[in-house]
Amino acid sequence: MSFNRRGFIAALAGLCLLAVSAPPLPASAQQPYAETFMLGNGMQVVVIPDHRAPVVTHMVWYRVGSADEPQGKSGIAHFLEHLMFKGTTRFPPGAFSRIIRENGGEDNAFTSKDYTAYFQRIAKDRLGLVMDLEADRMQNLVLKDENVLPERKVVEEERRERTDNDPSSLLGEQLDAILYLAHPYRKPVIGWMSEVNKLTREDAIAFYKQHYTPANAVLVVAGDVTKDEVKKLAEEHYGKLANTFDVQPRVRTQEPDPIAPRRVTLTDARAASPLIQRSYLSVSYATAAKSEAEALDVLAEALGGGATSRLYKKLVVEKRLASYAGAWYSGDGLDSGSFGVYGSPVPGGKVEPVEAEIDAVLEEVKANGLTEDELKRTKATLIADTIYARDNQGRLARSFGSALTTGTTVQDVLDWPARIEAVTLEDVKAAAAKTLDIRRSATGVLLPAPGAPAGGGEPAMPSMSNSPEQ
Incomplete structure (x- = not known):
C-alpha cells in the first residue's frame, strides 16, 4: 500500500495484511480466520488462530489517543503509555518487562492519534501470565513523582531525538498543524514541548482514570490458540474486572470544510x-x-x-x-x-x-x-x-x-x-x-539553509507525524 515508508503501517494500511480469496490466489493465501466475542464487562476480544509456531501475540488496545487529550495537555496519552510500565502494588517498577523477558518474550507499546496499544509476543503456555500482568495494570497502576518526573525527561528527549532533530519530522508536524484548523489531529502525538514539560503525575492519573477500563479496551490474541482457550483465560483475568466509569462516545471538534489551500x-x-x-x-x-x-x-x-x-x-x-x-x-x-x-x-x-x-x-x-x-x-x-x-x-x-x-x-x-x-x-x-x-x-x-554544505546530513524524506509513538 502506498504509505510513509519510514512510519508505522497504521490501521487501514494494516488491512493489507489479510489475504483474499480472489481466484488468482493460491489456497495457502486465503484470508485468516478470526472470531470475536464480548466479555461481560464490555471488553471486546478478537482471536486469530495461527498454528505455525507455538507462540502468541497478545495486544490490549485502548480507544484513546492524542486526539482525546484535554486542551493544554498535548502528549499526555503518550506520556501515560510510558508510565504504564512504572508498576503496581503487585508488580513494582520494572517488573512487567523483566518478567516478560525472563519468560522468553518481548513487549512494547505505542500511541497514535486514536488509540494506545500494549503488546507482548511470547510462548503460548505463557499467555495466562501476560494477561495477568496486563489486567493488573489496567486498574492498579501506582504512580509516584520519583518515577513520573524522570520519565517525563525521557519523553522530552524522545521528542528532541525523533522530531526536533529531524527536519522532515518538523515539516510533517507543521503540515498537520495547518491541514487541520480545528480538529485535534493537528496536534503531534508526542505533544508540543511547551506542554509536555509541564505534564504532572496528577495529569497522568486523571487521564488513566478517565480512559483505562475494560469497556474501553479491545483484546487481540493471534497465534497458536483457539477461541475457547482464549475465552477461558480472558474471562479469568479480564472478565473479573469491573468498569471504573461509563465509557462515553468520543466527541471531538469537527474540522470545517476547507475553503483555501x-x-x-x-x-x-x-x-x-x-x-x-x-x-x-x-x-x-x-x-x-x-x-x-x-x-x-x-x-x-x-x-x-x-x-x-x-x-x-x-x-x-x-x-x-x-x-x-x-x-x-x-x-x-x-x-x-x-x-x-x-x-x-x-x-x-x-x-x-x-x-x-x-x-x-x-x-x-x-x-x-x-x-x-x-x-x-x-x-x-x-x-x-x-x-x-x-x-x-x-x-x-x-x-x-x-x-x-x-x-x-x-x-x-x-x-x-x-x-x-x-x-x-x-x-x-x-x-x-x-x-x-x-x-x-x-x-x-x-x-x-542558504550556504549550507551540499549533501550534508541525511537525505530529506517525507514524514507523517501521525505515525504512532513508542
Missing part, C-alpha cells in the same frame, strides 16, 4: 536536500461512502507506490527532475483521513519544477482517471502484498486492533481485499476528483 516553508541547515510534501484532507475508512476509501488506496498505489507508479516514472525516470517521488493514503482516522504526495529534486535542482510536475500528474488523473492496465496492476499489487504480510503474526494482530479502535469492524478487515478487487475506474476517478482539490490541501516545503 495552506502552505508552510521550513528552512533548516540540517536538511541535506529540498523536499516538497502535500497533504489533502480526505475521508477515512470509518467516514467514507461505499468504495471511496478503497479507491483512494488504489489511487495512492497507482500514483506513487513504486518504480512503476505515475509520479516516479514521470518525475524520476522521464523528466529526471526528482530523486524520488511518491504518494500515500492514510485512512485509519476515526474522524478523517489524509492523502499525500511528495518529491525531492535531484541534486542541484529546485522545488518549483518538481511541484509543477506533481500538479500536472494530479490534474491528469483527475481529468482522465487511471488506465485499465494501471487499475489491474495496482489491485494485483495490493492483494499480493497481503500474502507476504500474513507471515507476520504481530502485524495481523495490529490490523484488527487498529481497525476496531478507529470505527471499523472485524468483518471490515476480513472483507477488505474483496472490496479492493471490486474498485472500478469510475470509483478511482470520482475519489480523485473529490479529494485532490487544492482547497483541501496543505503544502510543506523543506529547504536547506
Whole structure:
C-alpha cells in the first residue's frame, strides 16, 4: 500500500495484511480466520488462530489517543503509555518487562492519534501470565513523582531525538498543524514541548482514570490458540474486572470544510536536500461512502507506490527532475483521513519544477482517471502484498486492533481485499476528483539553509507525524 515508508503501517494500511480469496490466489493465501466475542464487562476480544509456531501475540488496545487529550495537555496519552510500565502494588517498577523477558518474550507499546496499544509476543503456555500482568495494570497502576518526573525527561528527549532533530519530522508536524484548523489531529502525538514539560503525575492519573477500563479496551490474541482457550483465560483475568466509569462516545471538534489551500516553508541547515510534501484532507475508512476509501488506496498505489507508479516514472525516470517521488493514503482516522504526495529534486535542482510536475500528474488523473492496465496492476499489487504480510503474526494482530479502535469492524478487515478487487475506474476517478482539490490541501516545503554544505546530513524524506509513538 502506498504509505510513509519510514512510519508505522497504521490501521487501514494494516488491512493489507489479510489475504483474499480472489481466484488468482493460491489456497495457502486465503484470508485468516478470526472470531470475536464480548466479555461481560464490555471488553471486546478478537482471536486469530495461527498454528505455525507455538507462540502468541497478545495486544490490549485502548480507544484513546492524542486526539482525546484535554486542551493544554498535548502528549499526555503518550506520556501515560510510558508510565504504564512504572508498576503496581503487585508488580513494582520494572517488573512487567523483566518478567516478560525472563519468560522468553518481548513487549512494547505505542500511541497514535486514536488509540494506545500494549503488546507482548511470547510462548503460548505463557499467555495466562501476560494477561495477568496486563489486567493488573489496567486498574492498579501506582504512580509516584520519583518515577513520573524522570520519565517525563525521557519523553522530552524522545521528542528532541525523533522530531526536533529531524527536519522532515518538523515539516510533517507543521503540515498537520495547518491541514487541520480545528480538529485535534493537528496536534503531534508526542505533544508540543511547551506542554509536555509541564505534564504532572496528577495529569497522568486523571487521564488513566478517565480512559483505562475494560469497556474501553479491545483484546487481540493471534497465534497458536483457539477461541475457547482464549475465552477461558480472558474471562479469568479480564472478565473479573469491573468498569471504573461509563465509557462515553468520543466527541471531538469537527474540522470545517476547507475553503483555501495552506502552505508552510521550513528552512533548516540540517536538511541535506529540498523536499516538497502535500497533504489533502480526505475521508477515512470509518467516514467514507461505499468504495471511496478503497479507491483512494488504489489511487495512492497507482500514483506513487513504486518504480512503476505515475509520479516516479514521470518525475524520476522521464523528466529526471526528482530523486524520488511518491504518494500515500492514510485512512485509519476515526474522524478523517489524509492523502499525500511528495518529491525531492535531484541534486542541484529546485522545488518549483518538481511541484509543477506533481500538479500536472494530479490534474491528469483527475481529468482522465487511471488506465485499465494501471487499475489491474495496482489491485494485483495490493492483494499480493497481503500474502507476504500474513507471515507476520504481530502485524495481523495490529490490523484488527487498529481497525476496531478507529470505527471499523472485524468483518471490515476480513472483507477488505474483496472490496479492493471490486474498485472500478469510475470509483478511482470520482475519489480523485473529490479529494485532490487544492482547497483541501496543505503544502510543506523543506529547504536547506542558504550556504549550507551540499549533501550534508541525511537525505530529506517525507514524514507523517501521525505515525504512532513508542
